[in-house]
Amino acid sequence: MTMKFRRCMMIAALALLAPCVRASASDSLYDSKTAQKLDVSKFSLFGPLAGRFKYDKRMVHAAEIAAARARGHSTSRCWHYVKDALLAAQIVPTRPKSEYAKQAASELTTSYGFRRIKETNPYKAPLGSVLVYGGRGAGHVELRTRLGFVSDFVSLKPSPRPLIGIFVKPRA
Numbered sequence: 001m002t003m004k005f006r007r008c009m010m011i012a013a014l015a016l017l018a019p020c021v022r023a024s025a026s027d028s029l030y031d032s033k034t035a036q037k038l039d040v041s042k043f044s045l046f047g048p049l050a051g052r053f054k055y056d057k058r059m060v061h062a063a064e065i066a067a068a069r070a071r072g073h074s075t076s077r078c079w080h081y082v083k084d085a086l087l088a089a090q091i092v093p094t095r096p097k098s099e100y101a102k103q104a105a106s107e108l109t110t111s112y113g114f115r116r117i118k119e120t121n122p123y124k125a126p127l128g129s130v131l132v133y134g135g136r137g138a139g140h141v142e143l144r145t146r147l148g149f150v151s152d153f154v155s156l157k158p159s160p161r162p163l164i165g166i167f168v169k170p171r172a
Helices: 003-020 040-046 057-068 078-088 101-112
Strands: 115-117 130-133 140-145 148-150 163-168
Touching (some): 078 140, 101 115, 101 130, 101 140, 101 163
Antiparallel strands (some): 115 163, 130 140, 130 163, 140 148
């Protein structure tokens, strides 16, 4: 398996899970009534087990966008990429305006209905949650996936920066 293919699969997993930001199963944005099986042509984006699951159309669209923009390493544009994924997946109605990643926590909670959960271990963050980090400079923001953490690049480990919080968007 090539590195580009693996990277695309991990990015696709992020986008797949972005609309499923949740604190519990009952808070999930996933709508089982409208979810559908994937077309066989999309299996390469979602991996060999894709046929076992139903996907929301927003997830499929976000995965296609993320796979097309996948990077092998950081481009120092984590918040830009996460904003685009949240917007493309229709989790937020407008693109967040804050400039720095560490400002994401405030903007997501005040403008977009996200809430901070009590969990402080990134490895235990709910799948699809937004992790915001502080520290020197602009900070960092990433989304939790089954395979790790993703923003403008994919990583199996969370950021080493100080965690500001883990944020989820409850179902409306």
